[in-house]
Amino acid sequence: MRVLRFSLFLALTCLSTSGFIFAEEIAFPKVLTHFVPYSNNPIFTAEGPGHWDVKIRERGWILKEGDFYHLWFTGYDGTRAGLKMLGYAWSCDGIHWTRSPCNPVYKKHWVEDMMVLKHEGTYHMFAEGKNDIAQHLISHDAVNWKRVGPLDVRLSNGTPIPEGPYGTPVVWFEEDQWYLFYERRDAGIWLARSPDLKVWTNLNHDQPIMKPGPQPYDQKMIAMNQIIKYQGTYYMIFHGTAAAQKPSLWTTNIAASKDLLHWKKYTGNPLTKPEANQSSGLLIPDGKRFRLYTMHNQVDLNLPQDP
Template identity: 55%
Template sequence: MATRKVLVLLLLFGTAMAGLWHATSTGTHAAPLTAGRDRTLADLFLKELVDFVPEPTKPVFTGAGPGHWDARIRERGWILREGDQYRMWYTGFEHDSSPLLKLGYATSPDGIHWTRYGKNPIYDEHWVEDMMVVRHEGTYYMFAEGKHDQAQLLTSRDGIQWKRVGQLDVRKKNGEPTEPGPYGTPTAWVENNIWYLFYERRDLGIWLATSRNMKVWVNVQDEPVITLGPGEYDKEQIALNQIIKYNGRYYAYYHGAGAPLPGTRKRLWCTCVATSQDLIHWVKYDKNPLFPLEENKSSGILVHDGQRFLLYTMHDQVIRHVPREDKKAATTERGEGKQPCTTRPLLISGAGPEIHQATITGPQFHAPELFQCFEDYHNPRLKRLRDEYELEQVVEGEPNEFRRILKLRHWVHNRWRFDFDQNFKGDAFAILEKAKTGCGFNCAHSMTVLHAVLSSMGYVSRYVLGDRNHEDLGGSRHHGVNEVWSNDYAKWVLLDAQYDCHFEQDGVPLSALELHEAVRKDGGQGVVLVRGVERRQVPMAPRTGPQPHEATIFSYWWVCWP
C-alpha cells in the first residue's frame, strides 16, 4: 500500500497546474507545403489544436436580455484561466444603436458556469470592443477596438479597474504614419521583450507591427502577413483573434468570411487556424474552417485547463468546445450536479470484450525510504508563494510539463546575482524578499527557493548535495541542487537553478545518481550540459583548475540527499 500511495502522490503532484499566451504569406496567399519538406500539414496541425466539439452543446454565456446594459454581447471577448478560476472580459450593449459599447466581466470555477461581476460594467468611459488581454509582469494589458475601429490600449493591476492609455500609434515600416482609417481587432504577443501587434484593416488582411516601448508600433512589412483566401471560407474578410506557441511553433486562430449569402448582405463567419515559425510567414490549415460554415462560429480562442486545450467561440454567444475524444468521457463520467470530470479512460490497443483486467507495465517505482512525505499543494504557505510571486504566470500557456519545470527553474535563476560568500539564512520567502534589495546568493539559496517553487506548483522535489573528488582538488567543493520527479520521463531529473542547467544523455535528462554513476564509470562520456528553457548545449567546466565551476558532471563524484 505504501508504494501505491506514493505513486499516486507522484502522479497527482507531478501533473502540470496550468494557467497563455498568446498568424500565411508575405503578400499573396498562404505558402503551400511541398513534398520536399520534412513535415506534413498533419504534423503541423496536431489534433489537440484543431479537432473540437461543443461541450456542453448549449452556449455557456450569452447576453443578459432586454432591460440590461449587456442585453447582447458581440465580437471577441477574452478568457484567462488563473489558478482555479476562469476570468472573462466581454463587450456588452443594449441594441444596435447603442451610443457606447461597454466592458463587462464574469468569473467561473469550471469554464462552464459563469457569474457576472456585481459592479458591471467595469469600464464605460470609452468605447471598448473586440478585446484581448495579456498578463505580463504583474500588469494586465487590454488591446481593444475603440470607436470607429481604432485600436487602443488599457491597463490594470487586477483585471477589474482599468485605465485607458490611449490609441495605438502604428507606423509604416519606414516610420511614417499609416494611412487614416480603421485598424482593429488588435492581438498582442510578447516575447524576448518585444511586443508583436497583429491588426486588420477593414478585415482585408492581417498586418504585423512590433514595439519595445508599447508607444510606437512599426510594421515589419507594409503588406499583410496573412492575406485573404484562397479558400472561399475566408476569401473576402479575415481578422486575427489569438496567437499561441506550442511545441516551438506559433499558431494563429482567426476568423474569416466569404461572399454574402445570396440576396442578402449577411456573411457567415468561421473559425480558422494557421501556423508559423517566425510570426511573419504563415501556412493555413488545409482543413479550415474548424467548424461547418453554417454554424457561424467566430472570435475563437484557446484556453488551457491544465490538461488540454479548450476552444471558446465568443461571438455573439460563448460556446465551449473540448477535444473530440474527450467529450464522451466527460459526458459519461459527469453526474447530475457534479463538476466536469477531466480524467481520461485507459485505452488499450486491440482490446476486446474478453479482456476483463489490464496489467500496466512501465518503469518500476520504489517507495523512498528516506523521504516519507511530500508537500501538500494546498498548504497555505505554498499557496501564498504561488499567488504572491504569480508563479502561475511564469508557466502560463505552456502545456509541456518538463518545459513548465524548466521555466520555473529559469525564473528562480533570474531572481538574483551570484554571491558565493553570502551566508544569509532564511526560508524561501526571506530569500526572495532580500533579493529585491539587490543581494546576491549562492547555490544553497537557489536550492531552497527552487524546492519551494516546485512544491508550490505541485511538483515533487527534493534536495541534492554533490561534491567533487577530493583528490582532484585537494579538498571539498560541494554544490547544492534539486531533483524533481518528471512524469514526461518517468524518472528523477537533477536541476541546477544557480546555473539554470541540467545534464542529458541522448536527449534524456539525468538524475543525480545517473550522473554519479557516469562520472565514476568513464568521466561522463556522452553526457552533455544544457542550459535554459530551450536546453542549449554549453561547454562543461574542466575536471580541475584554480577555481572549478560547479556546473560540471565532476560535481557529482559524491552525492547525497539531505
C-alpha cells in the first residue's frame, strides 16, 4: 500500500510538473502583442468607383523579401456576386505602395482571402476560390500566376472531407512536410498535412485544433490568418467575433503552440479594439521588430509599442 501511494504521488507530481513546465514554455513576448495604431491609417485602400477595385475584401497578404515588400489583395466591383480578382502592389518601406500597372494580375478564377509563401524560388499562393473552396496557385515572379486547382483535403481515413466550404487557408512548410490550416464556416480551425501538396490528410483525429471561445471576443466565429515561428514557439494570428450585432465586429488575436496541435490563446486578447473592426492580421518583421497589419476592407498598420 505504501508503495502504491508513493507511486501515485510520483505520477501526480510528474503530471503537475509537466503541466507547469508546458505552461511556462508558452510565452507571449511584448514584441508580438503590444502595438499602437499608425497615425496615418489606412495605408492602402481600394481605388473606388470607376476602377476595377471598387472595394477590397478579405485577407490580403504582405511578404517581405530583403528590403522589398510585396502586397497582394482582392479587388471587386463591390457587389456580393462580383468576381473577386487578384491585385498586386509593392513598397520599399511597407507603408507607401505602388500598384502594378497590370492589375488585376489574375482574373481567370475567383481569388480572395489569400496567403503567399516562397519555397525553392516559387511563390505559392493558397486562397479561397468561389464558394470558399481553398485553392493553390503558383508564380515565379509574384505577378503572373497559374492556377493549380482546388486543394484535395481528406479525412484521416483517406476519404474526402464532407462537402461544403473550407477556406481561409494558411500553409506552413517544415521538415519536408506541408501543413494546412483551414476553417469551415468560421466554426473552428482544422489542420491537415501533405508531403507533396497533392493530397492533404487531416490530423488531430479530424477534430479542430482550435474552436471559438470561451471568451466573448471570439465566442461565435474564428479563422486563422497567419503562422510564424519565433524563438522556438509557433504563433498564430487569428480573428474572431462575438457576433453580438450585425454586421459582426471582428478583432485580431494571437495564440501559441509548441507542436502545431495544441494552442493556447493569449490572455491579453484581443490585440485590436472591437469597435475598430480590424481583422485578417499579419505580423511582419521590419528588420528590427514586428509590425501588425490588418488587411480586411482596408490595410491598417499598427507599430511596435515603445519599450
